[in-house]
Each structure stands twice: as C-alpha cells, then as structure tokens.
Amino acid sequence: MNRISTLLIAIALPVAFAAPSIAQEGKTLGTVENGNTTTVFKAADSRDIDTHKLKTWNEFASQHPNVASELAHNPALINDDAYAKKHPQLGAFFSAHPEIRESMAANPGNYVAIPPRPGE
Template identity: 90%
Template sequence: MNRISTLLIAVALPVAFAAPTIAQEGKTLGTVVNGNTTTTFKAADTRDIDTQKLKTWNAFAAGHPKVASALAHNPALINDDAYAKKHPQLGAFF
C-alpha cells in the first residue's frame, strides 16, 4: 500500500504543478488602449521552448552575470567581434 501511495504522489505532484501553466497558455493577461490602438497581452506558448538550452544559458549567466546583463541590455553584442574578444568565455560558450 505504501508503494502505491508513493507512486500516486510521484505522478500527481508534477501534474498539479503543470496544470496552472497549461491553463495560462493563450490567457489574456491585460489590455492597453492608446487612442485607436488596442494592445492585448497574452501568455506565451511555451511548448516550443528548448528547456535544456534555457538551463545551459541560465548556468552560464549565473557564472558570468556582467556578460549576461550586457547581452540583456544590448543583444547585438552577441555578433560584435570586439566584445567577444574582450569576453572569451562567451566565445567558449557558443
């Protein structure tokens, strides 16, 4: 009986945490009206996100916060050879 309870908890717990995420997809988060223009903000579709790449980037960003911050503020730096030479760890990452 104890094994069955553990198995049920092991299956139910991830489903319980995933359910709110699944329910939010396509949900309208807010609307802004500016003159004749209405902008509607909806939750992003997360089914096509490669979580392994996201985890890899998060690990790099945690180890190199200045580089991650600079790229967040100016993503074009990723193609800047001079910036890459100043930060060889970024070149090693890619």
C-alpha cells in the same frame, strides 16, 4: 463528511492538472495603449523553448551576470564578434554552443530578460 472530502478532491485534482495547460493557451495578461499603438501582453508558451539550451545558458549567465545583463539590455550584442572578443568566456561559450547562439539571436527574449528595477 468523507463524501464531501472525496467530492472536493475529485473536483480539485483535475482542475489542478488542467491549470498549466490553460495558462499556456496565450491568456492575455494586459494591454498598453500608447497613441495609436496597442501592445498586448500574453502568458508565455514554454512548449517551444528547449529547456536544455535554456538551462545551459542560465548556468553560464549565473557565473557571468554582467555579460548576461548587457545582453539583456542589448540583444544585438549576441552576434557582435567584437563584443565576444572583449568577453572571451562568452566567445568560448558560443563556440561550444553555436546552437544556443543561433537560438538566442532568433528569440533573445527566451534567454535574456531585463530584471525589474527595485520597486517594480
């Protein structure tokens, strides 16, 4: 019995450590075809995301959920100075963290996501 347990642990442990790296290779999660357009959904590769910037943004977003939601639905607002003036907290955040604003403008999906509707 001990040999079997040891063998199972010896097999399971390397597999457990390898699983996250396998998932990061862009595994296809699904596809959607609409007419002659095919959209392929792949697993996220978080290796190129600056987790410090993401954590800083998430702290702001949790304190200002309406602003975060509006930016998720319309990422063009990230570069809209008039919108930032309407929301001084966002303007102050972007002034303090211009690198996050630049990164968000380049890749908004890394920072803002539309939460699923109830039942989705």
